[in-house]
Amino acid sequence: MQKRIKAFQNWLVEENIDTAILTSSENVFYFSKFFSDPHERLLAIVLFQNEEPFLVCPQMEVETARAAGFGQTIIGYQDTENPWEKVNAEIQKRVSTVNKIAVEKTHMNVERYEVVLKSYPSAQFISAEEKLNLLRTIKDEDEIEQIRKACELADYAIEVGVNAIKEGISELEIVAAIEYEMKKKGVQKMSFDTTVLAGAKAASPHGVPGAAKVKKGDFVLFDLGVIYEGYCSDITRTVAFGDVSEESRKVYETVLQAQLAAVDASRPGITCAELDQTARNIISDAGYGEYFTHRLGHGLGISIHEYPSVTETNQLVLQPGMVYTIEPGIYIPNKVGVRIEDDILITKDGAEVLTKYPKELQVIS
Numbered sequence: 558m559q560k561r562i563k564a565f566q567n568w569l570v571e572e573n574i575d576t577a578i579l580t581s582s583e584n585v586f587y588f589s590k591f592f593s594d595p596h597e598r599l600l601a602i603v604l605f606q607n608e609e610p611f612l613v614c615p616q617m618e619v620e621t622a623r624a625a626g627f628g629q630t631i632i633g634y635q636d637t638e639n640p641w642e643k644v645n646a647e648i649q650k651r652v653s654t655v656n657k658i659a660v661e662k663t664h665m666n667v668e669r670y671e672v673v674l675k676s677y678p679s680a681q682f683i684s685a686e687e688k689l690n691l692l693r694t695i696k697d698e699d700e701i702e703q704i705r706k707a708c709e710l711a712d713y714a715i716e717v718g719v720n721a722i723k724e725g726i727s728e729l730e731i732v733a734a735i736e737y738e739m740k741k742k743g744v745q746k747m748s749f750d751t752t753v754l755a756g757a758k759a760a761s762p763h764g765v766p767g768a769a770k771v772k773k774g775d776f777v778l779f780d781l782g783v784i785y786e787g788y789c790s791d792i793t794r795t796v797a798f799g800d801v802s803e804e805s806r807k808v809y810e811t812v813l814q815a816q817l818a819a820v821d822a823s824r825p826g827i828t829c830a831e832l833d834q835t836a837r838n839i840i841s842d843a844g845y846g847e848y849f850t851h852r853l854g855h856g857l858g859i860s861i862h863e864y865p866s867v868t869e870t871n872q873l874v875l876q877p878g879m880v881y882t883i884e885p886g887i888y889i890p891n892k893v894g895v896r897i898e899d900d901i902l903i904t905k906d907g908a909e910v911l912t913k914y915p916k917e918l919q920v921i922s
Contacts, residue, residue, distance in 0.1 A: 558626070561692065562588055562610060568688045569606045569659065575652050577604045577659035577685055578644070578673065584661065584689055585612070591625035592616055592787055599640040599669075608651035609871050613644055618823025618888045620845045651803060659685040690864035694856060695878035700788060701902060704858065704880055706747075707790035708911040710783040714739055715794050715914045718753060718779045722921050723796055728753045728766035731777075743748050748789040748861045759795065759894030762851055762886060773799035776809075777921075778894060782861060790863045791882050792912045793898035796919040805893045808845065809918050813884040815839040816897045818917070819853060823883070823901050823908035829871035836885040837869060845887045854882035857900055880911070 563587070569577060572817045579585060580601045586592040588602050589612055606899045609629050614622055616633035623631060627875045632647060635638040648655065660670075662684045674680070696704065714735050721734040739747065754764045755771045759778035772779060776800045782791040795809065815836035822835045833853040840849045848906040856863035865873045867881055884898030900911040 558588065558590060558603050560697075562604065564692055565604060565688065566606055570606065571863055572657070572659075572683065574657040574659045574683055575605070575655045575680075576648055579604070579659075579661055579685065579689075580663075580669070581661055581664045586787055586859055587693060588688075589622070589625065590787075591622040592628050593621070599634075599635075599644075601644065602642065603648065605651055605670070605677070613640055613647075624862075641672050651757040655680050657681050657683055659683045659688075660922050661685055661689070677788050694864055695876060695879070695882055696902075698856060700858065701880070703786045703788035704790065704902075705911055706901065707783045707785035708742060708792070708913075710739065710742060710785060711781060711790040711792045711900075711913045712912060713742070714751075714781050714783060715779055715792060718781075719794075719919065719921065721797055722771055722777055724773065725770050727768050727770050728755055728758075729768065731771075735781065744783050744785070746784045748784055748791060752778070752780035754778045754894070755798075755892070757891050759896075760888040760890050760892060761894065762896070764894075765798060771798055774801055775799075776801060776805060776895060778896060780896065780898070785905055787859060789857055789859070790900055790912065791857055791861060791884075791885075791898060792900065792914065793884055794914055794916070795895045795897060798920055798921050800920065802889055802893075805895075806918070807843075808887045808889070808893050809895050810844060811840055811843040812885055812887050812895045812897050813916060813918070816883060816899070819883045819885065820899060820901065820908065820910060823875065823903065825875055825877055825903055825905065825907075827875050829865055829867045829873050829875070830869050832875070832883070833869040833871075836883070840885060840887060845889075848887045848889050849885060850888060851886070853903075854884050854898075856881050875901050875903050877905045898908045 611630040613632040619633035717738045718735045721731045732751045756775040778795045780793040819836040852868040854867035886896030888894045902909045
């Protein structure tokens with residue numbers, strides 16, 4: 558945690574930024590180990606070039622924040638108090654002038670921007686996102702271990718879902734079976750809403766589970782993730798319930814070939830663009846290019862979608878410590894949908910696949 562703070566402080570020095578006010582739950586967690594969803598209330602960590610950072614949160618969460626391991630000053634406030642007055646007082650204890658303020662421009666809303674601007678009318682606002690993205694892109698050993706555990710739980714969740722498939726069961730009933738077993742394993746929260754889609758509904762990349770019932774001849778697509786000690790996993794598997802058509806099998810094998818090729822290509826030095834193109838070319842050559850309608854993958858960590866975006870236009874070079882998804886798909890509207898997704902860790906020698914559930918086509922009888 559202190560190494561992360563120091564690395565960010567070095568950037569503040571380099572850019573001559575007096576203070577940073579970071580307000581997203583994810584970045585507060587990154588620097589403090591304290592995670593909270595404060596709803597409309599203010600949650601922030603405030604950092605400086607050399608001075609002690611401080612955390613501000615609702616008074617009712619101060620002890621939780623302290624127990625999480627943040628050893629610096631924690632400022633609590635009651636619902637009847639204006640937290641920005643306390644923030645300004647703490648800033649003024651540490652720095653005499655504020656000419657540059659780093660904020661998360663994609664997270665800070667207009668109301669809060671105007672409040673800060675009123676206190677520091679001559680200050681220049683600098684975006685902190687690029688630096689934060691770069692810091693969070695390279696995971697340390699502790700982060701990797703948490704993600705690895707989250708992936709183990711995701712593998713088990715897929716197993717539970719596959720075992721729950723039977724004639725007439727609904728998508729939501731399978732979701733319930735998965736999440737019930739996850740709670741029994743001690744999982745407090747999934748990375749995102751668990752997705753189970755049957756038949757033609759699997760052709761919607763962001764489809765929503767409902768009352769649709771599984772029937773013979775369906776593909777059943779699972780997309781889910783688990784949060785373990787603040788870190789996410791993300792896995793997709795598609796299985797067949799009974800015999801499926803030859804066309805459906807061809808779609809599946811094409812997606813699998815593309816996914817395996819991108820996994821095999823993952824190594825330090827390759828770009829995100831090259832990785833995306835590796836999978837996309839296979840799908841296009843098979844005649845399904847128009848049905849692969851999204852990027853190949855995304856970064857993974859505290860957030861389910863992190864930097865970098867693995868697209869055919871991103872020239873970012875992969876480095877050891879990066880964790881991202883590889884999830885090609887083919888979605889033929891009203892007919893068939895297949896996606897296969899793994900979580901990948903770049904190592905100094907190549908890559909480690911963190912999600913282990915089998916990918917060969919499973920036919921559930």
